[in-house]
Amino acid sequence: MESSHVENDLVNILFTEEQIQQRLAEMAAQIDEDYAGRDVLMVGVLRGAVMVMADLARELPRHVEMDWMAISSYGSGTKSSGVVRILKDLDTDISGRHVLIVDEIIDTGLTLSWLVNSLSTRGPASIEIATLLRKPEALSMPVEPKYVGWDIPNEFVVGYGLDYKEKYRNLRDIGTLAPHVYS
Numbered sequence: 001m002e003s004s005h006v007e008n009d010l011v012n013i014l015f016t017e018e019q020i021q022q023r024l025a026e027m028a029a030q031i032d033e034d035y036a037g038r039d040v041l042m043v044g045v046l047r048g049a050v051m052v053m054a055d056l057a058r059e060l061p062r063h064v065e066m067d068w069m070a071i072s073s074y075g076s077g078t079k080s081s082g083v084v085r086i087l088k089d090l091d092t093d094i095s096g097r098h099v100l101i102v103d104e105i106i107d108t109g110l111t112l113s114w115l116v117n118s119l120s121t122r123g124p125a126s127i128e129i130a131t132l133l134r135k136p137e138a139l140s141m142p143v144e145p146k147y148v149g150w151d152i153p154n155e156f157v158v159g160y161g162l163d164y165k166e167k168y169r170n171l172r173d174i175g176t177l178a179p180h181v182y183s
């Protein structure tokens, strides 16, 4: 299979590029309204959130700051390892800041529940979460995102930042992988 034909590995498209952009525009409008009169520091969770951060931030008709953290709980597979590791910390002092964590998926909730607890100790004025996807059936840790694009079934999805073994992040749509990919 040529590497330029990665779409062939998808069996089911859940969300197209157009649907994703439309939903992000709606989320951005809500965020802009909610943060009226307040500066926002958007904190993206590398690496998967790169696409969401880029598109969500550009839908916001206001100045925003962006910083990044790298946290890994998945290694390269499809199951959470249960252990969260900081691979890269923020460069910004978040004390007194309104922090909006941006991620592309909440699955078990381990990553973001851990991150919210960790950032809370640094004295931010507020912390909220914006996530494009959430799997309610997989949730095992308490996480309450203020902004959710869509709730999805408990299936492993790829595309638009979401990877399987570091591949498929650059797909414009989001979908599930054909069984042959895993074998």
Ligand SMILES: O=P(O)(O)OC[C@H]1O[C@H](OP(=O)(O)OP(=O)(O)O)[C@H](O)[C@@H]1O
Pocket (backbone or CB within 6 Å): 045, 046, 047, 048, 049, 071, 072, 073, 074, 075, 080, 103, 104, 105, 106, 107, 108, 109, 110, 111, 112, 163
């Ligand atoms: O709710 P959870 O079960 O913790 O899963 C969600 C996390 O898993 C993914 O990150 P991953 O660790 O795969 O790193 P990546 O962003 O580099 O792909 C995703 O970007 C979330 O941060």
Ligand code: HPA
Pocket (backbone or CB within 6 Å): 074, 105, 107, 155, 156, 157, 158, 162, 163, 164
């Ligand atoms: O469904 C998923 N796909 C890709 N990466 C992920 N990280 C947590 N859940 C997922």
